[in-house]
Amino acid sequence: MSLSAADLAYGYRERLIGRDIALSLARGEVLALLGPNGSGKTTLLKTLLGLLPARGGSLTLDERPLSALSPPERARALGYVPQAHAGTFAFTVLSVVLMGRSAHGGLFAAPSRRDHAVAHAMLERLGIDRLAQRPYTLISGGERQLALIARALAQEPAYVILDEPTASLDFGNQGRVMSEIRRLAAEGLGVLFTTHDPNQALRHADRVMMIRDGQALASGPASTLLTPERLEQLYRVPIETVRGDDGRVAFLPG
């Protein structure tokens, strides 16, 4: 049971962004995607979510071709957490999380009692149930990110894909979101996230994939793959390594 890509080429009709991507995300595992700006990470995420058609190779979800799934089927298997934005309308946080139930109801159906129960459960799970009736536009960036994670979980997916989940968060909220990601994997979800911070990948991911210019430079277990040499190759800057007494390492750029 996994989200798997083999020999995957991805991009837009007029422009190929990346190719030769091999990737497998199992349930219960955290995979981090590292790569410099403009390396094609976001386009790869959209392809893995089935929002962009694959331009070549194979892409399967639990042994079924992803392209054979209907949009609601896809949404019940793959949760997507985009980068937080304020949005146009001041929906309540509860309304935002209820949107995650879209794929569970009919086209004309109002949110059911069960939809409300799931939405409240997810808010509680992320510790933001007190925000349920607050306008989504008026909460902080960190709270928005948590609300979007709650929305993805309300889809009741088997895999969650997060696009730079900590990009605009303060230090504390970064920690909060990353521990939440760990917890999701511990509960059996497959989690894939992109990040610009190799330390985050080292600390919270099981496996790491490095991409540059749409090609996989390397992939493997976080602890063996994340070396200063590899990171210098990936980001093309000198990397300083800080070592603690217990043998743990952290990387500093420049």
Added chain:
Amino acid sequence: MRRSAIGGNAIALSLLACAVLLAFGLGRFPVGPGDLGRLLWSGLSGQPSGLPSQIETVIWNIRGPRVLAALLCGAALAVAGTAFQGLFRNPLVSPDILGASSGAALGAVLGIYLSLGLFAIQLSAFLGGLVAVGAVYAVGSTIRRGDPVLVLVLTGVVVGSLLGAGIGLVKYWADPYNQLPAMTFWLLGSLAGTSKADLLPLLGPVLLGSAALVALRWRMNAMSLPEEEAQALGLRTGPLRLAIVVAATLVTAASVAAAGIIGWVGLVVPHLARFLVGPDFGRLVPTAAVLGGGYLLVIDTLARTAGPVETPLGILTAVIGTPFFIWLLASSRGGWS
């Protein structure tokens, strides 16, 4: 449902009731609530109402159809505006953003220019609206670059101004003594002279389109998200967008065909409704329908009673709508709550 939503709907419904009583109570033949009730009862039971036959005629054939037309057009335009503001993720959008009104207006002025009959003019207006939006949608769909919603809006704006040029050309050709005043009056909007016969053609497309929009309202929340987010939540955004555009175009074109161009209702009323029940489309759409009907009915009552001659609706909606909208902007708590 939250308490505030129930309160908001109670306010909307009482405003509607006041608007209806006011509409019957004002005019050359005032009809009080008692008379109105007696007449309705006689219509249901078949008993004679005991009212002068003149009053009965006024209610059944003149004021009744006009009140009903105002309610229908107002509700339909408000629902279409609410749906479009969500679909285009922009609170400043109104139902004519894709050229439905300009297309219908061009159809109508052409009909007047060709000296067609009233029904033919209305049909030409209705078809003009549908063709205009169809063309915008077709052109927008062939452009595959960029955000499809933005492409659609920009195409609508551009095609709309082309249609505006067409309207100008037909007015320039028109006979300035007979046709031009008729065109001007029509472009400003009016429900004067609405008869029972006018209601039937209006009823079909307006009820069909409004019903579709009301039925789809629970999906409009997610449709107001960026395209890819909505798709990731499992929505088939393409077919849904087409359905919303077709439904909103049906009601807008039919309203414009029946009453001419009535601006502002589709823009202002959704905000008023949001003010009462919040932005969640599931609650917003029905409230907008109730408020829109009441709003246009009040405007139309003013139009027929406020001066020695009928004031065009488009003038009144603008005069009332502008200060109201500015007040709303100043008092909104941000984020269009």
